[in-house]
Amino acid sequence: ATLHDNMVTIATAYADFNKSTNANDASSALTKMRMAALDSKTSKPNKLKNQPDHSADVKAYQAGLDQLVAEIDKTSGLVKANQLAQAKVEGKNLLNIRNENHKKFK
Numbered sequence: 001a002t003l004h005d006n007m008v009t010i011a012t013a014y015a016d017f018n019k020s021t022n023a024n025d026a027s028s029a030l031t032k033m034r035m036a037a038l039d040s041k042t043s044k045p046n047k048l049k050n051q052p053d054h055s056a057d058v059k060a061y062q063a064g065l066d067q068l069v070a071e072i073d074k075t076s077g078l079v080k081a082n083q084l085a086q087a088k089v090e091g092k093n094l095l096n097i098r099n100e101n102h103k104k105f106k
């Protein structure tokens with residue numbers, strides 16, 4: 001998918017996660033978010049269009065997505081432990097990661 005489509009998927013899945021009322025729905029939303037985050041690593045944002053794939057900036061962009069995946073996994077762990085309310089508190093960190101990376105790359 002394009003980066004744009006992956007970002008829309010991440011945003012929709014994040015909203016679905018926050019609205020979820022059971023572990024199944026929460027997990028399925030987090031899984032969608034995770035797949036779109038990993039797929040985003042195969043794109044380069046427009047801001048970095050002229051940077052080579054191995055450049056420090058492109059690596060920093062990919063590291064931001066890895067950080068998002070790590071936080072998704074932490075959140076998923078709480079869902080799997082049947083702690084949906086706590087998972088939603090943890091999931092707010094996803095927005096901090098978004099904000100930091102949007103500042104740099106969007």
Ligand code: HEM
Nearest residue numbers: 003004007010011045046061064065068094098101105106
């Ligand atoms: C929960 C986390 C995140 C959410 C909800 C989110 C959501 C979005 C949304 C809604 C857009 C605008 C899409 C559009 O209309 O074009 C966008 C764009 C973008 N996001 Fe994210 N994002 C998240 C995390 C990240 C992370 C971690 C990175 C980078 C490491 C990132 C990089 C970008 C970039 C580069 C764009 C501009 C895309 C382009 O070139 O068109 N985002 N994001």
